[in-house]
Amino acid sequence: MPKHSLRGRDRELALVRALLRAAADGHGGALALTGPPGSGRSSLLASAVLPGTTRLTVTGCPAEASLPGAAVHRLLACVEDGPAVLAELRRRAVAGPLVCCVDDMQWLDRASLAALAYAARRLGGDPIALVLAGDDDADDGLDGVDRVPLDPLDxxxxxxxxxxxxxxxxxxxxxxxxxxxxxxxxxxxxxxxxxxxxxxxxxxxxxxxELPADSPLRVSHRRCLAALPPATRAALLLLAADESVLPERPVPVTRCVAAVEASGLTVDALQPAERAGLVRVDAGAVRFPRPLFGAVVYAEATLAERRAAHRTLTFSSPAREVWDAETVLRETLHVAALADGPDGKLAAELADAAPPEHALAARALRRAAELAADPADADRYRVAAAGHAWRAGFPHRARLLLRPGPAGLPAPAWPTAAPAPAPPVVVSAERELLLAEIELRAGVVADAYQMIRTSAEHTDAAVAPGTVMLAAEVLCASGERARFAAVLRGVAPHHEPCVAELLNRHFDGLSAMFGGNLAGAVPPLRKVLTLAGRMRDPAVLVRAAVAGLLIGDDAQAHRLAHRAAGLARDAGELATVPQALEIAASADLALGGFEAAVSTGLEGLRLARTTGQENLADNHLGLLAVLAAMVGDRAGCVARVHASRARSGVDVDSPSWALGAWALSLLDVADGRHQAALTRLTRTEVGRGSLVVQAAGVPTLVEAAAGIGRPDLAAHALRIFEAWTACTANPTWLALSARCRALLAPPDEAESHYVEALRLHVLGDSDFARARTELLFGQWLRRARRPAAAREHLERALETFEQFGAGPWAERAGAELRAAGAPVLRAAGSPVAKGPPSRADAVLTAQQRRIAGLVADGATNREVAAALYLSPRTVDHHLRNIFVRLGVRSRTELAKICRTGDCTDAAPHR
Known part of the structure; x- marks a missing residue:
């Protein structure tokens, strides 16, 4: 069986095979695989094979659908009712397990289907597997039989x-x-x-x-169509013609009825198709539940029949004065379908009818380009259509529209005429800018760099904003950050005042940062964040969110990125949504929101793939690999790294490659393979293609260098990191900088840096980063022969790692605790209380007992956080769990329990 036959059917294949194995063990049953023609149901039936079993098959036959018992006779050589069929199946299964496969069950006669259904419901104790397959809309009478729908492939x-x-x-x-x-x-x-x-x-x-005329699927649909009455076929052609001009929108019932009646038919003509499940009416619209059938209806019609259908549809619409924007577009597209050649006036009407929704606008402008009499107008419409197609999530449509013609200029997707005159410079610049963005997300990043240069050379006021905003991403991803100012020199964005100021500050900030002036970059980029609060353009907000990450304002980056994603969804800019989610997930990671980062990253990955942005999908995979590595999920991390590098031509300087290197180095550090981690990170220059890795990967590099006793290998990266963190004023990043200094400092200086790091962690948001610092400090204290002080930090680290499900880190903290003299219940667990357990000892962890004791003494959450080097949010989380575990509802009740001696170890060790 060809390997493509069951692609995307892993779940369904597993269910079939599980049924066969169960039947072989004497616990049979039945499954019904349902889906439209061509969905793979016959291939799944063909896979229903198990060595040592007997296999019986039958396929429904339309010619015998009215003959009672015909299918059972072909299957079992008998014509009987349900009990007799069940008995015959059991008789045949005496010699060994039996697999019975029924294909095209929608064509089985009713008596045979009823008999098989009766048997299917009674196979639980027999070595018999019954697998049926048929249409998803068949009235099969298989109540009580598990159904497995075959959904469209993603x-x-x-x-x-x-x-x-x-x-x-x-x-x-x-x-x-x-x-x-x-x-x-x-x-x-x-x-x-x-x-x-x-x-x-x-x-x-x-x-x-269109499906080839002789393809089995089209032949199947053609037979289905031919079996319908002529009036029904005519009515279906009207529906198919209306869908063909605007497939993104359902056809309103009122419009369909008006068209059918205008053609001289009645709406009853659709009834045979409705009964057969070929059309469906719901939510005030008529549609083909199987879109390919609708396409075949249109393709099977002659040219004259199609034109007549479009003409009928244009004459059946209500009065023009009551048309909404969608009706205007639909009607204009029908008129365009009747055009015999170029028509500049009609092309202009189509362009004017293009609505804000990108998918619809792309369709209108593409048809306008095909009709335009002036080549310059055609180029302009085509580039505009490509832009809308890209933002709607169809990169292949966009690139085909931008395909260069024989003269190297924008031309129809499939040029057949002589070369057109050169388009205006602005069109060339827009084309190169759009191609650069598509290549950045879904192509070759190096090509995107060249396109940005071309756009910058030919740009004007209309294109400059996009050029400036996109250039930073392209140059970063291609490793050419130092050339940012040079490439864009002379590009002066002139736009509405607020946008122009944002773009200018964006340019100033990035020029300073890429030129090494980190302190000079912060004021203009912070101004970008302020101005972005008034913006509603999703693309501008995404780049502003990136500015937030660049200056360490992770909370603002998070807000802007999620706002951009929401606005993009509302505007139908599907390509922008996963771009925004990439920034949002990075911000979640920096803020310590691991679950949110994973959720956002998975959604971004799905949408990036759906919209054809493979490079962006790889970036999401890389970030998800980092998140998996941080909690020690080795299998998940490695699988995501491999997936992000699976495509041919993935650049080692790309963001996804850098993220993958960082993820694998995190696993190396967790396993104590510091040299391997150092090699990975230095090979990629700590993330040449990713500013996220350029900053966030430095603590991993420093830890690896310290682990092999070579602080000099990380000294340069740390100096840049310290300069950057100092500019951010972000306590989490400053804490990580202090931790790095502690790792590389002489023994007599390290402790003060660790203490400073923990003080800053309390002010920040990342509990996981704080736990990593606690673990490193605890290790340092234990090796300095201060086990009591070490235990305090190691216990806190252990508890946090357990909360995050970070097994390897919890095991490491537990091992350090045991080495520091603390009894640990399990390899990765909580310290065991000595002596008879009190009520609190029995249900609270050591950390929770400390928090309970401080709260009982009257400390506020913020005071507890400061005393225990935790964030107030973590204290609040612990306190809620303490209330639940002890069954109390107030601080007063908690104080009463603690006064009995249950919370005696509340005071932290100093």
Whole structure:
């Protein structure tokens, strides 16, 4: 069986195989695999094979659907009712386990299906597996049988199927066209890929968007269509024609009814299709539940029939004065479908009808470009359409629209005419800027750098804002930060005053930072954050959030990034959402919100893949690998690093590569492999392609260098890190800087740096970072032969690691505690209380007993935090758990319990 056959069906395949294994052990049962034609149900049935079993198969036959018992007769050579069928299956299973497979169950006669359903519900104690497959909308009468729906393949899986089908590879944008045209249907992917010519595979000719006429899936749909009455087929063509011009929007019921009646039919003509599940009416709209069927309805019609359908639709609309924006666009697209050649006036009307929603605007402007009589107008419409397509999450559509023509200039996606005159400079600059952003997120970063240079050379006031905002990301990702000012020299953004000031401050701040003037970068970048509060452009907010990360204002970066994501969702800018979530997840990480960072990163990864932004998806994978490494999840970390580097051509200077190196170095440090960690980080210059790693990776580098006794190897990086943290005034970053100084300091100076680090951690937000410092300080104190003082810090570290589920770090803290003379209940556990346990001893950890004792003495949460080197948020978390564990509801009740002697170890050791 070809490996593409079951791509994306791992869950369903596992269920089938589990059923077969259970049947082989004498615990049989049944499954019904349901999905549209081409969804892979027959391939799954073919996989229902287990050595040592007998296999029976039958496939539904439309010609016999009205013959009672026909299917059971072909399967078992008998015509019987349910009990008799069950008895026959059991008789055949006496010799060994039996696997019975039924395909196309929607074509089984009702008597056979009822008999099989009766048997299916009674196989729990028999060595029999019954696997059925059929349409997802069939009225099958299989109540009590587990159903397994076969959902459409997601974009990532569909791309993998194409790689299986075309081992030599497809030009990336061609693959995107095929994935979109197949709509998640595996058989459609097979048909579309199988019909490609060599020029189409290379991207030199337009790829197919319709199923080949002889493909099994189209033949199946054609038969289904042919079985319907002529009036029903005519009504379906009207619906398909209306969907074809605006597939992003459902067709309103009122519009569909008006069109059907305008054609001389009645709405009853749709009833046979409704009964067959081929059309569905819900939420005031009519739609094809199987979009590929609707596409076949349109494709099977003749040109004259299609034009007649579009003409009917234009004449059946309500009076123009009551049209909304969507109706205006739909009607104009129908008129465009009737156009016989270039029509500049109609092209302009389409451009004017383009709505704010990006997917719809891209469709309108692309058709306008095809109709434009003036090549300059066509170029302008095409670049605008590409911009909307990109922001809507369709990079392949955008790149095809921007494909250079024979003269190296923007031209139709598949040029057939002579070269057009050169477009205006502004169009060229917009084109290069847009291509740079697409390459940054979904292509080759080095190419993006060259495009930014070209855009900067040809830019004007309209393009300058985007050039300045994007250039920093491109130059960072390509490792060319030092050239930022030089590349953009002369680009003066002139825009509305507030935006212009933000862009100018952004440029000033980045120029200073990339030029090594960290202190000079902070004021303008902080001004960017202030100005961003008044902005609503998601792209501007994303770059402002990056400015927040650059100056260590992680909380503001977090707020701006989430605001950008929300605004982008509302505006339909799907490509921007995962970009914003990347910054939000980085901010969550810096703020110590591990669960939030993981949740945000996973959502960003899903959306990056959905919108074809593979580079961005790799960045999310890299960040998720870092999060896994921080809590010691080795398997999760390594899997994500490998996934982020799986694509060919991933640059070792890319952000994802740097994040992966940092993640693996964190695992190395956790395992005590300091030399390996040092090698990884120095090989990538501590994150050449990632400013996040450039800063956040330094503490790992310092710890690794200290671990092998070579502080000199981290001295330069630490000097830059100290200068940066000093500019941020962020207590968490300042605490990490103090920890680094402690690791590299002489023995007589280290303690003061550790104490300072812990003081700063209390003012910050990252409890995990504080626990890491506590562990390092505890280790240092134990080795300095001060075990009592060491235990205080190690116990706090252990408890925090356990809260985060960081097993390896908890085990390390537990080992250090044992070495410091403290009994530990388990390798990674809490200290064991000595003597008879009191009420608090029995249910509270050592840390919780300290907090309870201080609170009982009248300390506020902030005072407890200062005394125990915790954040107030952590104290509040502990206090809620203490109340629950002791069954108290107030501080007064807690004080009464503590006065009985249950919380005697509250005072911290000094």
């Amino acid at each position: 974009t990532t899986t569909a791309q993998r199927v194409l790689r299986d089908l075309v081992p030599d590879g497809l030009q990336g944008d061609v693959a995107g066209v095929l994935v979109e045209a197949a709509r998640g249907n595996p058989a459609a992917l097979v048909a579309l890929a199988g019909g490609l010519t060599a020029p189409q595979r290379r991207g030199e000719a337009e790829p197919p968007v």
